[in-house]
Amino acid sequence: MTENQDLPAGDDPRIEGPDHSVVWHAFTQMADYQPFIIEQADGCELIDTDGNRYLDAVSSLWCNIHGHNHPTINAAIIGQLQRVSHVTSLGMSNPTTVELAARLVKLAPDGLEHVFFSGDGASSVEVALKMAFQYWRQCDDPQPEKSLFIALGRAYHGDTLGSVSVGGVARFHQMFEPLLFEAIHTAIPDRSRPPEGVREEDACEHYLGELERILEDHHRQTAAVIIEPLVQGAAGMVMHPDGYLAGVRRLTRAYNVLMIADEVAVGFGRTGTMFACQQEEVSPDLLCLAKGLTGGYLAMAVTLARTEIFNAFLGDPSRTFFHGHTYGGNPLAAAAALASLDIFEQEQTLQHLPATIEHLERCLHPLRDHPLVADVRQRGMIAAVELVEETADGRPLPAQGQSGAIVCQHALQQGVWFRPLRDILVIMPPLSVSCEQVSRIVDALAAGIDQLASQLQHAPCQEN
Numbered sequence: 001m002t003e004n005q006d007l008p009a010g011d012d013p014r015i016e017g018p019d020h021s022v023v024w025h026a027f028t029q030m031a032d033y034q035p036f037i038i039e040q041a042d043g044c045e046l047i048d049t050d051g052n053r054y055l056d057a058v059s060s061l062w063c064n065i066h067g068h069n070h071p072t073i074n075a076a077i078i079g080q081l082q083r084v085s086h087v088t089s090l091g092m093s094n095p096t097t098v099e100l101a102a103r104l105v106k107l108a109p110d111g112l113e114h115v116f117f118s119g120d121g122a123s124s125v126e127v128a129l130k131m132a133f134q135y136w137r138q139c140d141d142p143q144p145e146k147s148l149f150i151a152l153g154r155a156y157h158g159d160t161l162g163s164v165s166v167g168g169v170a171r172f173h174q175m176f177e178p179l180l181f182e183a184i185h186t187a188i189p190d191r192s193r194p195p196e197g198v199r200e201e202d203a204c205e206h207y208l209g210e211l212e213r214i215l216e217d218h219h220r221q222t223a224a225v226i227i228e229p230l231v232q233g234a235a236g237m238v239m240h241p242d243g244y245l246a247g248v249r250r251l252t253r254a255y256n257v258l259m260i261a262d263e264v265a266v267g268f269g270r271t272g273t274m275f276a277c278q279q280e281e282v283s284p285d286l287l288c289l290a291k292g293l294t295g296g297y298l299a300m301a302v303t304l305a306r307t308e309i310f311n312a313f314l315g316d317p318s319r320t321f322f323h324g325h326t327y328g329g330n331p332l333a334a335a336a337a338l339a340s341l342d343i344f345e346q347e348q349t350l351q352h353l354p355a356t357i358e359h360l361e362r363c364l365h366p367l368r369d370h371p372l373v374a375d376v377r378q379r380g381m382i383a384a385v386e387l388v389e390e391t392a393d394g395r396p397l398p399a400q401g402q403s404g405a406i407v408c409q410h411a412l413q414q415g416v417w418f419r420p421l422r423d424i425l426v427i428m429p430p431l432s433v434s435c436e437q438v439s440r441i442v443d444a445l446a447a448g449i450d451q452l453a454s455q456l457q458h459a460p461c462q463e464n
């Protein structure tokens with residue numbers, strides 16, 4: 001920070017140049033990349049190098065929970081810094097990490113009593129997949145033929161090869177097909193777009209029926225079903241029918257298959273309860289948590305496991321789980337995570353959520369009738385506004401994927417930062433967002449969509 005203070009404000013070529021030429025950004029076409037550099041943040045606002053403020057409408061990609069630069073989390077990290085910054089979790093430990101593990105077990109659905117630390121969401125999924133696989137080889141009634149995973153259509157579980165193997169977003173995953181292990185994918189259990197001939201109220205039963213047919217045929221070879229509970233984020237904020245999650249739990253039990261819940265995105269209050277599984281009183285066999293774990297401060301992830309699974313790894317050295325991440329359980333990150341959990345209590349975060357969720361719903365309501373809006377959906381503090389593919393008079397919107405970006409560009413000028421999923425505009429601000437800020441976020445989005453509409457009116461008919 002001190003070094004930066006003597007830098008001139010504005011488009012500083014000393015930062016923007018290397019940001020373009022040296023830094024290779026994630027999920028970004030670098031040929032088109034425009035530097036956008038945040039130097040500071042304050043509560044729900046990001047501040048760029050020119051001093052412009054933007055509301056963080058997507059919680060810095062699901063991570064931020066209580067706002068940026070929160071004094072409680074800052075103090076916890078500083079306090080930990082003065083004790084120890086890193087202790088390996090390979091055969092040893094430290095008090096902060098132990099305290100966090102115990103606290104997570106208390107909060108998590110019943111039966112998840114063991115905590116394995118890693119560094120990011122994809123790793124927490126890799127851990128769950130490998131634990132499930134090894135479990136079936138070492139449990140009391142070994143079933144070494146159980147090697148297969150069942151995943152949902154258009155699932156997203158991270159970008160390492162194991163997590164990509166259970167993923168189903170063609171745009172991200174197709175390229176790596178030859179490197180992946182086999183997984184069976186169901187149709188995506190989309191509550192608002194059931195298949196032809198299936199009524200919306202029958203969608204849950206329909207999707208569970210499909211999963212049951214797959215299990216009937218393959219349960220003997222299947223190690224686990226992996227699911228993003230309630231909402232599939234990267235698939236486009238696809239929301240499951242009520243009862244689907246509980247149905248998956250029932251079927252996995254009935255067919256003797258483990259259930260892995262990937263709450264990397266939806267955990268920590270995002271859907272209105274601490275964990276999404278709690279909305280359908282589901283306790284999975286393995287639970288993956290990451291993004292919001294440290295309140296959006298430091299990289300940390302966990303995989304929680306049931307005692308039966310943990311016990312299968314006890315005994316002689318060959319039964320050990322030979323897997324680890326060097327920084328797993330890092331005390332600084334653990335201190336941030338504990339502080340985040342403290343804030344949930346001190347600020348009564350979950351208790352305040354219903355009012356914010358309802359306000360968001362009210363703000364979004366008028367957008368349902370906008371001619372460029374195909375769908376508005378919401379689950380807790382996750383909302384999606386999906387744009388139509390063409391206007392009522394049959395004009396196509398700018399080439400697929402561009403309309404969302406255009407709307408977000410307009411919204412940025414109104415002081416709100418969004419990151420779209422192609423033509424799906426996503427709203428998932430920090431849980432600490434005020435109702436006034438929610439209104440500003442939705443207003444900026446609506447203004448952006450209006451600007452897109454007027455741009456279309458003035459554009460000559462496009463061919464694309």
Ligand SMILES: *Cc1c(COP(=O)(O)O)cnc(C)c1O
Binds near residue numbers: 120123125159233263
């Ligand atoms: C983001 C995400 C991951 C991957 O987490 P990383 O920390 O980016 O590796 C896994 N699962 C879900 C559901 C996610 O949204």
